[in-house]
Amino acid sequence: MKIIILGFGAVGQGVARVLSMKEDYLKSNYDLNPQIVAVTDRSGAAIKEDGLDGELLLKTKNETGKISSYPEYGVPGVSSLKVLEEVEYDCLVEVTPTDIDDGEPARSHILKAMEEGKDVVTSNKGPLALSFQELASSAQSNDVEFKFEASVGGAMPILNFAHDNLAGCSIESIYGILNGTTNYILSRMAKEGSSYEQTLSEAQEMGIAETDPYQDVEGIDAACKIVILANSVLNLPVTLKDVEVEGISRITAESIALAKKEGLLIKLIGEASADALEVSPRLVRQGSPFAVEGTLNVATLKTDLADDVTVVGKGAGSVETASAILSDIISIWKIRK
């Protein structure tokens, strides 16, 4: 299985690391021998038709910041689209940074790969939140596999879970804490009685919140995930602009203290159903699965037969997110081999 990785940030590097780590495991458990035939970043690409070396990819990126400095097989300046045209491959792993204005360049990468009959795995929320139906129908008309488990909740397996494990159930709604940064901030505020501003700046110092925290704290990131869940699990053809979004930046220490007195917590909850598409701060009961702390993500599927089923997992992390990409790669391999 020949793989092209577009984008070599935290997730792309995680994929290279995981494919290296799991080489023997994949061979013995699935008879799968994945080869990374090309990797791109802003600097250009590294291309080798019989497989690049995972460790050397990571070392090159770490030491020079440029994947195009890969010894002997680096190609400075080449574009990702050009790489998709000229390199022979089976599966595209699209992990360029998420853009929520037009979903580019990921959208074009994914469509190009599909048009050439290639399977696609992505963690990129942008094109999914803006153009889900276009991508899904391109996958269908080109008869390729399109998997994106890592786009929602990182290592919390929710999409494949809903499709495979609850096969006999109709899923009526999804309800979740889908952003680790805001869950961390709200948990700390509840525990310490601290203000939003103070807690955010501490989270930034610790590297948990980004320097520009806008998409996380204003609920945009969670809203993208709600769109993906609504399309993929509930078959609702919605996009980001259909979601009603309110973030956590106006939540005060006082309101959290008041809730706590009643045995309640304030959490940033995303909801998708035929009637509601929403991200907003809500009250949850202590002792419910939604009372989890830290950067954990949680999602509950309300089903007709199994009642509520909940999954909890790490919403982020390089290797954790890469593990979801790997499980998508394995499921494509099972279909193709």
Place this chain on the structure above:
Amino acid sequence: MKIIILGFGAVGQGVARVLSMKEDYLKSNYDLNPQIVAVTDRSGAAIKEDGLDGELLLKTKNETGKISSYPEYGVPGVSSLKVLEEVEYDCLVEVTPTDIDDGEPARSHILKAMEEGKDVVTSNKGPLALSFQELASSAQSNDVEFKFEASVGGAMPILNFAHDNLAGCSIESIYGILNGTTNYILSRMAKEGSSYEQTLSEAQEMGIAETDPYQDVEGIDAACKIVILANSVLNLPVTLKDVEVEGISRITAESIALAKKEGLLIKLIGEASADALEVSPRLVRQGSPFAVEGTLNVATLKTDLADDVTVVGKGAGSVETASAILSDIISIWKIRK
């Protein structure tokens, strides 16, 4: 797909109900048309080669207590083994009561079906906790499917989840609240400061704890599930006698109050790993996924790549448990069709 249901208590009736409810859904989503060709209980059987009526099965059982009173097609006194010999079928659904001394009669039913090349779905913990390896190797040598999602945690999908959704990960250990009755009792004790004896008797009045609560409160039920998880997910060839078990009957209101002061809760936790096979009361942190209340079940899989992944769901309930059986039936259908 011709199905025989052995045992027509809460779970068996749930299966009949769910197959009726989901007739159109199964047809349109999976092109699956399941027919219940025989059902047995202590009284005998109902047998009809072109399919029994689900509603009439439930009505007959409810009104007469005997499935052998099924109009026209009732067969009083016939044994389950005889039914397996004489009725043509594709898949056995074994849902007779769990026996943890010798696993019978379920063990014999399952082996007989396998030897005749039939697929088997069961919720019965007895034969799995006592003879897992025997059953698994019989399934393998007879080349049949053997699924038992409903045996652990009812509607909490954990077995198929571990096998399918975490395909790229090695699972190192499993840690869980696997018994709803004890979780209910411990949650109430923590909330109300009540004694074990008082809380148990209230739970019995409400029908949450059984009249003979021994297997639940002494940890035997949870230990059976730990054995199934250890065999199925971790490939450890263990049986019930290998589990170190301590129940909750000696937990005092005082120790719960003391834990609560430190932000901790006492839960009955089962653990399976290469180093430990154990059910015992342990301290968990408030705000962790293990702090869930009521009759919920929880299981955490510790993985190499995805860190901890947790599933929460209803551990019991007729329709809930039947939904897990239905998802097993669907996955067998996908392989066979």
